[in-house]
Amino acid sequence: MQCNTVALYFYDYLKSRLGWFKTWKIKKHIEHCINCQSDFEAFKHTIHILESERVQEPSPHFFTALPQQIMEQSKASFYAYSSSKKTRWWAAAAAVLVGITSGLVLLFSSQHYEWGQSVLWTFFNRDVWDLSSFFHKVDENKLITLAPAIEEKFKVILTKELRLTDQDESRLFPVLKDFSYTMKEYCYSYGTALAALTVAIEKEQPKELEQCLQDLHQIREKWSNSRWELLQRVRMILSKEQFARFLLFSERVPEELRNIYSELKQSKG
Amino acid sequence: MSSTYSQQPACNRLVETDSDLVQLFLEGNRESLGVLVERYQRALYFLCLRIVQNHDDALELVQKTFLQVLEKLHTLQKTDKFKTWIYRIAINLCYNLLREKSLYLRVLSDLPVCTESTRDDPLAREEEELLVRNALSQLSPKQRISIILHIYHNLSYQEIGEILGCQEATVRSHFHLGIKKISNQLRKKIGSQHAM
Structure with missing residues (x-):
């Protein structure tokens, strides 16, 4: 071994991190080479000083507070980023409720389609009424047949629109799918609560009426929160630009669905 | 209503790997970010402190690092490369700060002059430490980072290579040359004291 090569392994030799053969070779070399002996001694001394260097500890409070602070910041940064959209989402949520009161009980009591399977329902917001009208007008049997194709096509459009990579897709679609379950659950709960409300009004039961109103309020609140959570999760997955595209895309979901449906209906006769 | 509304991926801080925590965070679990912060904050603080050599700056840099991580x-x-990725962010921020403060090129004249009391004796321990610290700060960034990460953070040459964007053998060379330069400065100083 040459001196230059041996020197490269000084630290590993010092820390006994080398295999026995290399250790033996370096040991032999150092024993017989005066220059390396001197260099190794100097090296050891320098390492010793470096390792024993004392540094200032921060206050324990800093390490206690930082995780919380960063977690808060993660929340704040999202809110700051999308604050301009916030009012629109609330407006959207209000519109959802109007739509739901009229149409969703019927729409989601339908047993001929596995809603939870579909990414489509993730995008319901202000246009629920619009969508429910649309699905009421279409041929149910045709819709059942076309549902998987619609979903597939929808994913393709979304991937293209948001310029999703494979990794983005693998992160985003499960989140959307999860949300579709939440959506389904919400619709059933809301429908049930509305039905109970109708009964309470018809039978003039003030106590039950109050209970129903409270239930509806809670359901709506949870729904708003879960939509907000979805946006946060999506925001964490997508870049700012993709997220902006996501927001824009969600505005024209019904239109896209209509187009997809018409296209598929025509192509499959 | 069932649990779907509160459905969030669970976070087990003891067994999760960095990769798992990152994945959980990307799926919306904010607590996992807190675990990552807890896991890396000390190491990053000492890394930043050793590079910028200022306590307040180091604290600020740790915060900035996590904010960049968040973004x-x-x-x-x-x-699975989260560790080297976060170290790289911290190091870049440190060098940005040093550039801003023009501390990047610290000159030899900054080195403290020996006092009368220590002049006739071998270098006092504190003085040696100061000298080593100064010598460290004069190394090239790659030599300095290799030394700091290898000695104080137990990162392998391969991991350091990922951070610095170079081969394992190059990191080994940076490390060795850096230590050699510091050793030479120590020798020179001791030699000049003996000559007096």
């Missing part, structure tokens, strides 16, 4: 985590392609 760019979704761009991390290989989540």
Whole structure:
């Protein structure tokens, strides 16, 4: 071994991190080479000083507070980023409720389609009424047949629109799918609560009426929160630009669905 | 209503790997980010402190590092490389700060002059430490980072290579040359004291 090569392994030799053969070779070399002996001694001394260097500890409070602070910041940064959209989402949520009161009980009591399977329902917001009208007008049997194709096509459009990579897709679609379950659950709960409300009004039961109103309020609140959570999760997955595209895309979901449906209906006769 | 509304991926801080925590965070679990912060904050603080050599700056840099992590985590392609990725962010921030403060090129004249009391004796321990610290700060960034990460953070040459964007053998060379330069400065100083 040459001196230059041996020197490269000084630290590993010092820390006994080398295999026995290399250790033996370096040991032999150092024993017989005066220059390396001197260099190794100097090296050891320098390492010793470096390792024993004392540094200032921060206050324990800093390490206690930082995780919380960063977690808060993660929340704040999202809110700051999308604050301009916030009012629109609330407006959207209000519109959802109007739509739901009229149409969703019927729409989601339908047993001929596995809603939870579909990414489509993730995008319901202000246009629920619009969508429910649309699905009421279409041929149910045709819709059942076309549902998987619609979903597939929808994913393709979304991937293209948001310029999703494979990794983005693998992160985003499960989140959307999860949300579709939440959506389904919400619709059933809301429908049930509305039905109970109708009964309470018809039978003039003030106590039950109050209970129903409270239930509806809670359901709506949870729904708003879960939509907000979805946006946060999506925001964490997508870049700012993709997220902006996501927001824009969600505005024209019904239109896209209509187009997809018409296209598929025509192509499959 | 069932549990779907509160459904969030669970976070087990003891067994989760960095990669798992990153994945959980990307799926919306904010607590996992807190675990990552807890896991890396001390190491990053000492890393920043050793580079910028200022306590307040180091604290600020740790915060900045995590804020950048927060902003760019979704761009991390290989989540299992989180450790080297976060170290790289911290190091870049440190050198940005040093550039801003023009401390990057610290000159030899900054080195403290020996006092009368220590002049006739071998270098006092504190003085040696100061000298080594100064010598360290004069190394090239790659030599300095290799030394700091290898000695104080137990990072392998390969991991350091990932951070610095070079081969393992190059890191080994940076490390060795850096230590050699510091040793030479120590020798020179001791030699000049003996000559007096």
